[in-house]
Amino acid sequence: MIRAFAFGVIALGGLNSILLGILAWRRIRVAGAARRRARLEERLRPVTLAFLDGDGELPPLTRREQEIVADALGEYARKLRGPARGRIVAYFESQGTVDRELAALATARPAWRRAAAAHRLGDIGSARVGDELVGALADDDRDVRTAAARSLGKLRHVGGVEPLLAAAAASAVPTAVASWATLQMGADARPALLRMLAADEPAERAGAISVLALVGDAADGRAVSAGLGDASASVRAAAAHALARLGAERDLEALLLALDDPSPDVRAAAATALGRLRDSRALVGLVAHAIEDAFDVAQAAARAAVALDAAACARIEATSDGPHLAEAVDLAQLA
Amino acid sequence: MSDAGRPVILVADDEDDVRDLVVYRLSRSGYDVVEARDGEEALRLAAGAPPDLAVLDVMMPKVDGYEVTRRLRADAATSRIPVILLTSRSQESDVSHGFDVGADDYLKKPFNPDELTARVRALLARR
Numbered sequence: 401m402i403r404a405f406a407f408g409v410i411a412l413g414g415l416n417s418i419l420l421g422i423l424a425w426r427r428i429r430v431a432g433a434a435r436r437r438a439r440l441e442e443r444l445r446p447v448t449l450a451f452l453d454g455d456g457e458l459p460p461l462t463r464r465e466q467e468i469v470a471d472a473l474g475e476y477a478r479k480l481r482g483p484a485r486g487r488i489v490a491y492f493e494s495q496g497t498v499d500r501e502l503a504a505l506a507t508a509r510p511a512w513r514r515a516a517a518a519h520r521l522g523d524i525g526s527a528r529v530g531d532e533l534v535g536a537l538a539d540d541d542r543d544v545r546t547a548a549a550r551s552l553g554k555l556r557h558v559g560g561v562e563p564l565l566a567a568a569a570a571s572a573v574p575t576a577v578a579s580w581a582t583l584q585m586g587a588d589a590r591p592a593l594l595r596m597l598a599a600d601e602p603a604e605r606a607g608a609i610s611v612l613a614l615v616g617d618a619a620d621g622r623a624v625s626a627g628l629g630d631a632s633a634s635v636r637a638a639a640a641h642a643l644a645r646l647g648a649e650r651d652l653e654a655l656l657l658a659l660d661d662p663s664p665d666v667r668a669a670a671a672t673a674l675g676r677l678r679d680s681r682a683l684v685g686l687v688a689h690a691i692e693d694a695f696d697v698a699q700a701a702a703r704a705a706v707a708l709d710a711a712a713c714a715r716i717e718a719t720s721d722g723p724h725l726a727e728a729v730d731l732a733q734l735a
Numbered sequence: 736m737s738d739a740g741r742p743v744i745l746v747a748d749d750e751d752d753v754r755d756l757v758v759y760r761l762s763r764s765g766y767d768v769v770e771a772r773d774g775e776e777a778l779r780l781a782a783g784a785p786p787d788l789a790v791l792d793v794m795m796p797k798v799d800g801y802e803v804t805r806r807l808r809a810d811a812a813t814s815r816i817p818v819i820l821l822t823s824r825s826q827e828s829d830v831s832h833g834f835d836v837g838a839d840d841y842l843k844k845p846f847n848p849d850e851l852t853a854r855v856r857a858l859l860a861r862r
Contacts, residue, residue: 445755449755449756449759450759452756452848453756453759453760453763453848455763472752475752476752476756478845479750479752479753479844479845479846480756480845480846480847480848481845481846481847482847482848482849482850483847483849484756484847484848484849485845485847
């Protein structure tokens with residue numbers, strides 16, 4: 401029994417030594433490979449920089465060197481614009497990388513490979529892949545759809561606005577990613593966003609209004625203002641939020657009506673927007689809601705009322721109940 | 736100016752690839768370039784030998800680009816160095832904060848190296 405135990409200990413010790421040896425050997429190999437790669441990167445940096453700067457074509461490279469240059473150019477693609485970016489796109493097109501990634505996006509079985517392709521196509525920046533990325537928004541895998549959404553934003557593919565917001569409304573991609581991607585397109589996205597105000601799905605209309613609030617201007621206020629009469633409370637709330645940025649004097653009446661909306665979200669957003677309009681005609685309505693309405697609405701209305709006329713609010717607060725008005729007056733004095 | 740009579744430009748960015756490209760581009764455009772990997776090193780280099788212009792990344796370790804700009808402006812020896820901020824922040828408030836602390840110009844990442852060179856040239860011509 402003791403002999404068997406001793407044998408077991410020795411065997412385990414031997415096995416342990418072998419495993420440690422393998423680990424050490426692997427570590428040395430990995431460190432060696434990293435050193436070789438760093439040396440190669442160092443050697444290839446001047447030709448990569450010269451290529452990016454339009455100083456000449458890349459010399460003939462081995463397969464390994466091509467991989468390293470492609471990695472470096474992929475990194476630069478995220479950070480550069482202008483002719484240097486154009487040279488990166490041309491390089492990847494000439495190497496067949498764009499076609500390879502498009503094929504992977506369409507046919508690769510593992511979802512991670514399709515997602516990687518969608519991601520890489522956005523980084524490379526070839527303008528011809530927009531439609532394929534829009535198609536990838538219908539992929540079965542959420543990671544692929546999200547990567548495609550991000551890449552559509554990177555490419556500023558305006559044809560992607562409506563599919564992006566529809567995908568976000570259907571929870572197929574995260575709303576934050578779809579909104580970010582649409583924001584990258586800036587004012588170019590406005591026509592598509594305005595079209596989406598007539599979409600069948602309330603979530604699509606609300607999403608379009610929310611993004612329009614960020615990329616639109618006062619001229620879009622009228623279209624957004626119409627959203628205050630929408631059948632969906634989420635659209636009315638999005639419209640009221642948007643008018644806090646895009647609203648003008650012509651929206652005063654509609655926003656005052658929205659203060660009596662059945663949805664507290666809409667009333668709170670309308671109060672905030674009225675505070676931003678700085679029109680003293682809204683003061684009476686705001687004060688009434690600051691004193692009588694539900695917590696969030698009263699708080700928003702009180703802050704908006706103080707933004708319109710802090711002195712009047714201080715006088716009213718002294719003779720009335722309503723902790724929100726008192727709080728807003730105090731906050732204004734602190735600011 | 737350097738001994739060779741070329742304007743000296745300080746480039747500070749913690750992203751090696753961006754710094755390499757900016758240094759390459761500016762050197763090729765006829766400037767002498769000194770490099771810093773963070774804000775602290777940038778301040779040390781600027782204090783040792785004030786450059787003719789500084790290109791500073793906003794998001795740098797130790798001391799960010801805003802603070803480097805502010806400290807350059809606060810020191811009489813470096814207060815007149817034109818500063819271009821490189822920023823991946825796109826909010827108007829970030830840009831205006833850059834101008835508030837004394838930057839002369841800013842460039843948003845992703846950036847066009849041709850545009851950077853043109854702005855460097857324009858700022859140096861104004862001196």
